Amino acid sequence: MNNNKLSRFLSLVLRHKPEEIDLHLDSEGWAEISTLLQKLAEHGKRSTKEQLFEVVTTNDKARFRISDDGTRIRANQGHSIDIDIGLRPVKPPAILYHGTAERFLKSIQQSGLSSRTRQHVHLSSDIATAKKVGMRHGSPAILFVEATRMFEAGFEFFQAENGVWLTKEVPLRFLDRHS
Numbered sequence: 001m002n003n004n005k006l007s008r009f010l011s012l013v014l015r016h017k018p019e020e021i022d023l024h025l026d027s028e029g030w031a032e033i034s035t036l037l038q039k040l041a042e043h044g045k046r047s048t049k050e051q052l053f054e055v056v057t058t059n060d061k062a063r064f065r066i067s068d069d070g071t072r073i074r075a076n077q078g079h080s081i082d083i084d085i086g087l088r089p090v091k092p093p094a095i096l097y098h099g100t101a102e103r104f105l106k107s108i109q110q111s112g113l114s115s116r117t118r119q120h121v122h123l124s125s126d127i128a129t130a131k132k133v134g135m136r137h138g139s140p141a142i143l144f145v146e147a148t149r150m151f152e153a154g155f156e157f158f159q160a161e162n163g164v165w166l167t168k169e170v171p172l173r174f175l176d177r178h179s
């Protein structure tokens, strides 16, 4: 597998479907690297430890992390499976951005932002990132989230190791359409 394919496949098994290669993640989302390599090979996706490390260190969004002792790997965010990556709540900046598609706006305007299939709603501290995220779904639309106000109203925010901001939901009263 080339690096790009391996990265995509890691996103799948470390965030959504470990069972695809009969892999076990612990309660914090970690997989043993030796087991992962073995399972990849058993499922026709042989890769080396060197390639795995290269994919982790060169990944454009720092999607994965290797444990300090070098034996385990996990995704930094984006999970749909129920794991606890041990994120500590932090105070967010005044405004965060969410990129979505025009076609979702009607529904969002009725019920606010929900995490859908993932564990969290994903937010960014800059508009450019939000736009890229939105474009994955179609014609992009950017929403402002009044994050500090939401935080002060008791909602928790987390920042993943790769800088992505996360929260469980964004009620309508904290949302605004950008331009």
Ligand code: HQG
Binding pocket: 011, 061, 063, 078, 099, 100, 101, 104, 105, 107, 108, 111, 112, 113, 114, 115, 116, 117, 118, 121, 122, 133, 134, 136, 137, 164
């Ligand atoms: C939308 C990628 C209708 C929401 C990205 C989004 C990100 C609603 C879609 C990360 C809604 C879910 C996450 C509502 C939310 N009605 N639609 N009430 N509430 N939505 O893919 O944020 O490359 O699960 O706006 O860069 O697009 O994989 O979330 O459009 O960081 O590392 O439902 O995934 O990172 O889509 O993307 P997603 P997302 P990676």
